[in-house]
Amino acid sequence: MLIRKPSDIRSSEITPKDQYLNRRKFLAATGAAVGSLALAPGADAAKLSNVVKSSYTVNEKVTTLEDASHYNNYYEFGTGKEEPAHYANTLITSPWKVQVGGMVAKPKTYDLDDLMKIAPLEERTYRMRCVEAWSMVIPWDGIPLAALLKQVEPTSSAKYVAFTSLFNEKQMPRAKFAGIELPYVEGLRLDEAMHPLALLAVGMYGETLPNQNGAPIRLVTPWKYGFKGIKSIVKITLTDKMPPTTWNIANAREYGFYSNVNPMVDHPRWSQASERRIGELFKVKTLMFNGYAEQVSSLYTGLDLKKNY
Numbered sequence: 001m002l003i004r005k006p007s008d009i010r011s012s013e014i015t016p017k018d019q020y021l022n023r024r025k026f027l028a029a030t031g032a033a034v035g036s037l038a039l040a041p042g043a044d045a046a047k048l049s050n051v052v053k054s055s056y057t058v059n060e061k062v063t064t065l066e067d068a069s070h071y072n073n074y075y076e077f078g079t080g081k082e083e084p085a086h087y088a089n090t091l092i093t094s095p096w097k098v099q100v101g102g103m104v105a106k107p108k109t110y111d112l113d114d115l116m117k118i119a120p121l122e123e124r125t126y127r128m129r130c131v132e133a134w135s136m137v138i139p140w141d142g143i144p145l146a147a148l149l150k151q152v153e154p155t156s157s158a159k160y161v162a163f164t165s166l167f168n169e170k171q172m173p174r175a176k177f178a179g180i181e182l183p184y185v186e187g188l189r190l191d192e193a194m195h196p197l198a199l200l201a202v203g204m205y206g207e208t209l210p211n212q213n214g215a216p217i218r219l220v221t222p223w224k225y226g227f228k229g230i231k232s233i234v235k236i237t238l239t240d241k242m243p244p245t246t247w248n249i250a251n252a253r254e255y256g257f258y259s260n261v262n263p264m265v266d267h268p269r270w271s272q273a274s275e276r277r278i279g280e281l282f283k284v285k286t287l288m289f290n291g292y293a294e295q296v297s298s299l300y301t302g303l304d305l306k307k308n309y
Contacts, residue, residue, distance in 0.1 A: 044089075044208075044210070044211070045203075045207035045208045045209075045210060046207060046208045047206060047207055048121060048141050048202075048203045048206055048207060048208065050120070050121065051121045051122065051123050051141050051203075051206065052120045052121065052122050052123070053122075053123050054122035054123060054124045056122075056124045056126075056196060056197055057123070057124050057125040057126070057139075058125050058126065058127055058137065058291070059125075060125070060127070060137045061137060061277075062125060062137050062138070062139060063136040063137050063138055063277065063278055063279060064279060065204075065205045067136070067278045067279050068136055068138050068204065068205075068213070068278075069085060069210045069212060069213060070082055070085045070212075071278055072084045072085065072212045072213060073130075073226070073227070074088060074212055074213075074214070074231060075175070075178040075179070075180055075182075075184075076165075076167070076172040076174065076175040076178060076182065076184070077090075077091075077172060077174055077175075077211075077212065078174050078177070079177065079178065079179065083174070084211075084212035085210075085212045087174055088210075088211035088212040089211060090171050090172070090173070091166075091171055091172070091211040091215065091232065092171055093211065093215045093216040093232075094112070094216070095111060095112075096111065096112045096216050096217070096234075097109050097110065097111050097112075097234070098110050098112075098115060098217065098233055098234055098235065098236060099234065099235045099236070100148065100152050100235075100236045100237075101152075101236075101237060101238070102158070102162070102237035102238035102239050103154060103155045103157050103158035103238040103239060103240060104152040104153055104154055104155060104158070104238050105152070105153035105154075105155060106151065106152050106153050107152060108151070108152060110148075112202070112216050112217065115143065115148065115200070115202070115217065116143065116202060118143055118147050118148055118151060119143040119144060119147035120143075121141055121142065121143060121202070121203070122141070122142065122143070122144070122199075123139055123140070123141050123206070124139070124140050124141075124142075124199060124220075125137060125138070125139045125140075126138060126140055126199075126220060126222035127222055127290050127291055128220075128222060128226050128229075128290075129225055129226060129261045129275060129286065129290045130225060130226040130227070131225050131226075131227070131255075131267055131272070133270065133271075133272075133274070133275050133276060133283075134275060134276050134277070134278055135275045135276070135277050135278070136277065136278050137277070138204055138205075139204060139205055139206070140199055140201040140203070140204050140220050141201065141202060141203035141204060141206065142199045142200045142201035142202050142203065142217075142220065143199070143200050143202070144196055144198065144199060144200075145161075145193050145194070145198040145199060145200050145219070146193070146194045146195070146196065146198065148200060148236075149161070149190075149193060149194060149238075152238070154190060154238050155238070157240045158190055158238040158239065158240060159189065159190055159239070159240050159241075160187055160188065160189055160190060160238070160239050160240070160241065160242055160243055161187060161188050161189075161190055161193040161236060161237070161238055161239075161243075162185065162186075162187045162235075162236070162237040162238075162239055162243035163185065163186045163187065163188075163219060163230045163233055163235070163236055163237075164183050164184075164185050164230075164233070164234060164235035164236075164237075165183050165184040165185070165230050165231055165232045165233055165234065166183065166232040166233075166234045167182045167183035167184070179250075180246055180247075180249075180250050181246060181249055181250070184230055184231070184246045185230070185243065185244055185245060185246050185249075186219065186228055186229075186230040186243075186245050186246065187242065187243035187244070187245050187257065188221065188228075189299075190238070191299055192221070192296075192299060195295075195296060195299065196295075197221065197222060197223065197292060197295055197296065198219070198220070198221050199219070199220040199221075200217055200218070200219060200220075200233075201214070201217070201218050201219070201220045202216060202217050213231070214229070214230075214231030214232055215231075215232065216232070217232070217233050218230060218231045218232065218233060219233065222290055222292060223260060223261060223289040223290050223292040223293075223295070223296045224258070224259045224260055224261060224290075225259045225260075225261060227246075227247050227255070227259065228245075228259050242257060245257055247259075253268060254267060254268050254269075256308065256309035257308070258300075258305075258308050258309060259309070260289060260300070260305065260309075261286065261287070261288070261289055261290035262288060262289075262305055262306075262309070263285070263286040263287070263288060264288075264306075265305065265306050265309050272286055273285070273286055274286055
């Protein structure tokens with residue numbers, strides 16, 4: 001989930017939730033241009049087979065597929081929350097290759113089928129948190145990122161993992177309005193990337209990913225804010241230097257490299273102490289590391305999480 005550049009957001013542009021839902025109900029009832037323009041849930045999706053239920057999951061009310069696939073950030077297809085579902089149909093997801101290299105012993109370029117054979121597909125229901133004070137609970141399907149990294153064998157010098165998404169102006173004509181540098185780039189420390197919670201998702205809700213959700217392969221790190229979950233990955237590079245990340249480039253004061261969910265560190269312009277689940281009325285308390293503190297807090301022992309936000 002990507003986010004809009006803060007300096008570009010005006011209060012008049014923020015749609016109240018009741019208006020957003022009413023507009024959606026109106027479009028569904030009238031069959032207005034949604035049928036011809038938007039990517040309906042499951043419209044181009046294929047069922048995923050032989051998916052194993054993972055122990056890395058939360059037992060919480062799941063966000064509907066309708067909401068999860070029509071309330072997105074994917075600036076290459078528009079900066080409005082509903083725009084990616086309308087415009088991402090131009091994304092070509094097959095054939096697809098992901099180049100994995102850098103400080104590794106066995107660099108390789110994988111096609112999507114190769115990637116899906118590295119490890120059994122797992123279903124993991126994760127909480128996903130965005131800095132804009134909203135969140136979702138989504139059942140993702142994918143393979144552990146660690147399984148891929150182990151195949152290419154990082155060298156002893158590798159300390160970080162850099163990710164690059166697809167940028168194709170023909171497929172993404174609205175990218176010229178994105179207001180951020182493209183292609184979209186992200187990064188993790190190597191130990192974060194090797195953590196079993198880190199997932200390369202190829203599906204959600206038991207089907208292949210909708211284009212607007214990052215088809216055909218994206219990153220999911222549920223203890224971090226959603227914009228760390230880079231979509232439509234084409235390149236993964238192991239490096240000894242902290243890689244640049246898109247929102248840190250755009251506004252380093254507000255978006256740090258780590259981007260761990262930390263309710264005690266406010267965004268400069270709003271509190272992170274609470275959040276609202278999409279489709280629900282009331283806010284809930286934001287949990288440290290988005291509720292995954294038991295699993296990931298040891299990664300940051302001795303690290304000042306206010307300075308390294």
